Amino acid sequence: MAKSLDLELAAVTKKYGTTVAVEAISHRFQAGSYSCLLGPSGCGKSSTLRMIAGHEVVSEGDILLGASNVTDLPPARRGTAMMFQSYALFPHLSVIDNVAFSQKMKGVDKSSRLKKARELLELVDMAAFAARLPEQLSGGQQQRVALARALITEPSVLLLDEPLSALDPFLRIKMRLELKRLQRELDISFIHVTHSQDEALALADDIIVMNNGRIEQAGSPRDVFESPATEFVARFIGGHNILESRGAPFALRTDRLQVAKTGAESGDSLAATVRDVEYLGATVNLALETGAGSDLTAALPDGLFFQDPIEIGSTVFLSWKPEDAHHLAG
């Protein structure tokens, strides 16, 4: 496999006519890291990935891979490979021919390209299916083939466009582990686009949260989850309440909210009405409505909740430790 290289975006911009899809984003993807571009649909994450892949022309800015500027190179000459959202396997070619496709395009002779394709199929544990057509495979199997097809080009960066979105939830978790394992074994960079915060938290070394064509926050999953920089990040990453104190918003994790049946409303305590109770197994979520009309969620450990269950419609008093409140920018 090829050596992994740093990938750097320098003020990369994508415009479609007058609309700006990606606005001057800069970021360095460390060699050999697993990065997730996370954001809602239309936030520019897919455009960013497609620009890195070379399937979208960069309007302004540069993309550097290692020491070379790849901004205007065709996809196959950049050292990147892309795994498409719907896998885009060639329906008329067998699994092994799909994997060997790029080698065939390069003019590699049949026996050596099939040999190499077989090695890649073994890597993703699909060698037994070499002669099948894509339509005869399950979603997870198709994904492995797509992975093998992308990896045969020996990329330094593998780009994955919502790779798990076409799978059912159970398989998604299984494939997610496998992607991470493969990335560790190959020691190349993976850049993974997703709109699922669970996926990003579970997989990434580096999460880049995007919104409206800009990077809202980039950092390790713990950084992003424990100290979200903006209100958008706090809301999108989930598990946070947004409250306001003296005109400035702050984020508070739902599991750090302390709920008491008795108490008094003071500076650091709020009265709220319980609107709903959701039992989720390990935790119980309370949907709360405060006097100010804002909706909050409190996640209580199930043990604590069932010691003294709280009824829907009752009034509770909320408090938290000052160190759990994270102030947000704008």
Add this chain to the structure above:
Amino acid sequence: MTDLTVSNDTDRKEETRLQPGVSAKVRKPVSDAVSGWLMSLPMAGVLVFFLVLPIIMIVVVSFWGATEFSIYPAFVFDNYEFLLTSPVTYSVFLNTVKYALITWALTLGIGFTIAYFLAFHVRSLTWQIVLFLLCTIPFWTSNIIRMISWIPFLGRNGIANSALISLGVVDEPLDWLLFSDFSVILAFVHLYTLFMVVPIFNTMMRIDRSLIEAAYDAGASGFQTLTNVVLPLTKPGIMIGSIFVITLVMGDFITVRFMSGSQKANVGRLISNDIALLQYPSAAATAVILLITVLIVIATLLRFVDIRKEL
């Protein structure tokens, strides 16, 4: 109970499908199979009456006997014997196949190019529809008119010849422009290219665009993408178009008659001449042989591609 056989039968089927102890609440008066047959009955009736019966009729008549002034029901092989031993038959069939092959190759080349342009180079759906409708404009007039309008164009003193002479390309009018194989094939291509464009365009529009990107990502050039991805995936459309064009050309007689000035012959003209002379048994025998030939060609084509995937 005996007069309720159908519903009885249905009940038994229902019961085997359901879990024991659960009975069907709604009883269907007629089973799916029976209603299916009933629903297909009108179309089947039309086909039997207007397709199967006439073909049976033609086959029957092809064994009848004929004299110069009469035809009589019989079961004789005279017509086939005459047909299959005459050298004219073979040369005419050969000519028909020649027209079909050349027209097929040209319509395929032109049709594939047009469809490829429409499907992959025209980006907006609106323009695709506009240009596609543009292709169908010639179909707003009848076959015959489109054919006849070539005659003043290609004639000895026609537009094509005068243009070529005034441009200095040729010194004297070209004779082979009209009433020749050239003009026959030109008219065929003009008439039938759209039958190639439509199915190929339809198949191409179904090709997932991400496949093209995936090919590009794998380093394929435009031409490699065409030969390795687009062409194989367009095969079913090509086959359907080929069947249209080949059957239309092989069954045609009017184009050959008009565009060759009655100087060239194909099987259709053989049949039409027989009919003009009231030699129905001979015409029927020729028609049967033509039908068999066309069916063999289509069966051969279908062996290459599974067009059921398209339907």
